[in-house]
Amino acid sequence: MEVLTTKEMKELDRYTCKKKGISSLELMEIAGEKIYKCILKEKEIDPVTDKIVIISGTGNNGGDSLVVARHFLEENYKNLEIILVGNLDHLTEETKINLKKLKERNARIYYFKNYDFYKDYEKLIKKANIIIEGIFGIGLNRDVEGIYYQAIDGINRSEAYTISIDIPSGIRGDNGLIAGIAVKADLSIIIHTYKVGNLLNDAKDSHGKCKIVDIGILEDVFIPKQFLLQEKDIKNLLKKRRHNTHKYDYGSVLTIGGSIGMMGAPFMSAYAALRSGSGLSSIAVYEKYLDLIYPIYPEIMIRPYRKKEEFLEILQKKEAIAFGPGLGRKSDFPFYILEHLLKVDLPIVIDADGLYYFKELLNKVKKENKIVITPHYGEMAMLLDTTSENIKRDPVSAAKEFSEKYSIIVLLKGTTTLIAQQDKIYFHSLGNPGMATAGSGDVLTGIVLSLLGQRLKPIDACKVGVSIHSLAGNLAAKEMGQYSMIATDIIKYIPKTLKELVK
Ligand SMILES: NC(=O)C1=CN([C@@H]2O[C@H](COP(=O)(O)OP(=O)(O)OC[C@H]3O[C@@H](n4cnc5c(N)ncnc54)[C@H](O)[C@@H]3O)[C@@H](O)[C@H]2O)[C@@H](O)CC1
Numbered sequence: 001m002e003v004l005t006t007k008e009m010k011e012l013d014r015y016t017c018k019k020k021g022i023s024s025l026e027l028m029e030i031a032g033e034k035i036y037k038c039i040l041k042e043k044e045i046d047p048v049t050d051k052i053v054i055i056s057g058t059g060n061n062g063g064d065s066l067v068v069a070r071h072f073l074e075e076n077y078k079n080l081e082i083i084l085v086g087n088l089d090h091l092t093e094e095t096k097i098n099l100k101k102l103k104e105r106n107a108r109i110y111y112f113k114n115y116d117f118y119k120d121y122e123k124l125i126k127k128a129n130i131i132i133e134g135i136f137g138i139g140l141n142r143d144v145e146g147i148y149y150q151a152i153d154g155i156n157r158s159e160a161y162t163i164s165i166d167i168p169s170g171i172r173g174d175n176g177l178i179a180g181i182a183v184k185a186d187l188s189i190i191i192h193t194y195k196v197g198n199l200l201n202d203a204k205d206s207h208g209k210c211k212i213v214d215i216g217i218l219e220d221v222f223i224p225k226q227f228l229l230q231e232k233d234i235k236n237l238l239k240k241r242r243h244n245t246h247k248y249d250y251g252s253v254l255t256i257g258g259s260i261g262m263m264g265a266p267f268m269s270a271y272a273a274l275r276s277g278s279g280l281s282s283i284a285v286y287e288k289y290l291d292l293i294y295p296i297y298p299e300i301m302i303r304p305y306r307k308k309e310e311f312l313e314i315l316q317k318k319e320a321i322a323f324g325p326g327l328g329r330k331s332d333f334p335f336y337i338l339e340h341l342l343k344v345d346l347p348i349v350i351d352a353d354g355l356y357y358f359k360e361l362l363n364k365v366k367k368e369n370k371i372v373i374t375p376h377y378g379e380m381a382m383l384l385d386t387t388s389e390n391i392k393r394d395p396v397s398a399a400k401e402f403s404e405k406y407s408i409i410v411l412l413k414g415t416t417t418l419i420a421q422q423d424k425i426y427f428h429s430l431g432n433p434g435m436a437t438a439g440s441g442d443v444l445t446g447i448v449l450s451l452l453g454q455r456l457k458p459i460d461a462c463k464v465g466v467s468i469h470s471l472a473g474n475l476a477a478k479e480m481g482q483y484s485m486i487a488t489d490i491i492k493y494i495p496k497t498l499k500e501l502v503k
């Protein structure tokens, strides 16, 4: 499924109208009807006892909600009030026409033009048990203030079941950030497909359940570049095992990491790799730190090194490398290791402190798409010499531009994780907040490492890797709860996840 920018959505609206020979008013009519039907499918609403308030803005999102209002009216829903928020001079043509149609049907319409109306607004909202809001859609382009703020605040104070049209008002369509305040919806009815802002940052906490409605948007000349990953996209990438195989067929992988106080990280990576199917999994650790290792998992080989020759010896027969878990930043030796790794033809996933070393060696990066980096927003900011706030504002461009510039794959971890391979972006949105726990990233690194070692294409290793990680995380959350689950619990559920995926 593709994910659109707000600009692309608007262009597709225009293109569809032109190609089908319909006006944008007619498109709005279709949208309104589809949204109305979707609402009734998702929520039982009684025409006599339920009290509906529809809150509209002056843009086309408001227009959509006014069409919805007309359908309710025509189907004899008795308790229906409409509140129009904003300056009537700003009504779009389509919205103006739909307002007129409602007036002709004697709808009960109220106007929230200034603060004086707030008391009445509160009263109207208090009575409602269903709110449908179309204050702002993907046209929101600045912070929400004044009466708009009050309108949204009122909705959030109410206990009514709240339905947002296209996107909860106050969520930015281009990055999912709250513009001062945003509606907390129970149900969001998204038109055509996900826009970027439906997926990133604060979006998930505001949308409630998401439903998509098809309004017949044409995409025949559109080449999508952004996709939402779904389970079906990764299912066929993992093959059933053949009988006539041995452990080296599933890859011997190596995690390079560990330092004082951070020995657990490489273990989690190496163990997650084994649980994800690697034939052999080793940890290379600087000899100085060898005493710190307590070999928790007997299946994992621990290979100490002191100098470059010893390290090169460890590299023999390895299929893929993870560089960084628990590595620390105190020594210069990792520079030499990474410099070498960037020259050899092995896929590599770089995470955590490994990214610090990687930044210094960016000018040496030549391996076309064989390097995967897995930063969170803070690490992405470090790589780009900017702030996490800036990354939040436009994570898609950050990942895309970095990937394009260095021909590497950027797996940018967040509430929705982005995987960028040059100008193609995959959104992955399946995990849960319980996965925000120490070591969770090391587990992801280990899973991706394992898949690289099993010779999946690096981009596929990322797609499958984030999916295994979140599905296992979801099982862990189900069993232990989001508060209590820890990173090793995610590893514990990798087997069950893989059993489901490889059937
Ligand atoms: N052809 C159509 O009529 C279609 C319309 N659609 C709907 O149209 C929406 C987009 O419509 P618009 O582009 O009119 O935009 P919106 O309805 O999202 O509203 C934007 C309006 O509010 C103003 N505004 C933006 N931020 C503000 C702020 N913080 N405070 C006060 N005012 C602010 C803008 O200047 C503009 O007038 C979509 O989300 C969707 O719901 C879709 O249904 C597709 C078809």
Ligand SMILES: [K+]
Residues within 6 Å of the ligand: 061, 133, 134, 135, 136, 137, 164, 165, 166, 167, 168, 169
């Ligand atoms: K809305």
